[in-house]
Every structure is written in C-alpha cells, then in structure tokens.
Amino acid sequence: MDYTTLEAYPLTSEELEILNYESYFENSPILSFKKFTNLPWEKTQEISQNFKLLKKVIKFEDFSINEIYDVIFYDAFGSHAQPELWTYNCMKKCNNLIAPNGVWVSYCAKGSVRRDLETIGFEVSRLPGPPGKREMLRAIKV
Numbered sequence: 001m002d003y004t005t006l007e008a009y010p011l012t013s014e015e016l017e018i019l020n021y022e023s024y025f026e027n028s029p030i031l032s033f034k035k036f037t038n039l040p041w042e043k044t045q046e047i048s049q050n051f052k053l054l055k056k057v058i059k060f061e062d063f064s065i066n067e068i069y070d071v072i073f074y075d076a077f078g079s080h081a082q083p084e085l086w087t088y089n090c091m092k093k094c095n096n097l098i099a100p101n102g103v104w105v106s107y108c109a110k111g112s113v114r115r116d117l118e119t120i121g122f123e124v125s126r127l128p129g130p131p132g133k134r135e136m137l138r139a140i141k142v
Ligand SMILES: C[S@@+](CC[C@H](N)C(=O)[O-])C[C@H]1O[C@@H](n2cnc3c(N)ncnc32)[C@H](O)[C@@H]1O
Pocket: 006, 007, 008, 009, 010, 058, 059, 060, 061, 075, 076, 077, 082, 085
C-alpha cells in the first residue's frame, strides 16, 4: 500500500503534547499516533514491508502529483466550515486523481456534493454513516 496524506495546518509539537492522544489507546498499534506524528513530512517512509506512507503539508487545492490512487478518503471538515473544499472543481480534481474503478469515500452526505460527483462521472451510493451520522457517500469512478 502506498498511502499519501495531506494536511494544510499541522499541529505543533506543543499542541500534540497537550493533546496526549496516545493515552486513549490501551494497545500500541504498529504505527502509534506518536510515531505517526514524528515521521518527517514530504518524505516517503517505509512503515512495514507492504506499507509506505507519504505525509505532505499542502492544501488539497494546491496538491498535484504524477500518480493516481485507488482510494481517496476525503476527510475534510464539512461544507458549513470549509465550503471551498466541496466545490465542483474539488470533486473534479478527485476524479482526476482516481484510477478507473477507484473509490472516493467521505462522511459527507450533502445533496449538492452527491449531484456534482454524479455529473463528473462517479457512480455514487449513499451508505449508512458512522455513529451520529445517518448517511455517508461512496463514489466509484466508472
Ligand atoms: C476532519 S479533519 C481530518 C483529519 C484527519 N483525517 C484525521 O482523521 O485526523 C480535516 C483536516 O483537514 C485539514 N485541512 C483544512 N483545510 C485543508 C486544505 N485546504 N487542504 C488539506 N487539508 C486541510 C484540517 O487542518 C484538518 O486537520
């Protein structure tokens, strides 16, 4: 697996220290939150034999890469908070970044986003959402 993750506003080490996210886990996963946050940015890291991770500090709007992805987890804040990340152009950009039969998935269930995804050429399904959210969207590039 080759995983690329984008973050426009990374937390500082002081903020991470205060957050103390590690304390919420009883068992340590292969890649703990601490290890994850300590990994350098902009440099692909081999986490295990089958898992490479690239963390990038960049806005999605400015991101470009000579790769295509099988899956996009579009985990942006909701459109009420960041409408600029839910535009037709952002969904089109996702489409360009995904391989044929690739999957875009998000907690978002907004009708206008669903319609834009369909217009762009995704096959969109409404799935049961996580706890507290009735629905979420899955879009497959057909
Ligand atoms: C809902 S959070 C998800 C974070 C991460 N997936 C997680 O589970 O911890 C949305 C994240 O998007 C980041 N963000 C905000 N604007 C962005 C942008 N234009 N491009 C990329 N990331 C952005 C925020 O700083 C925030 O960390």
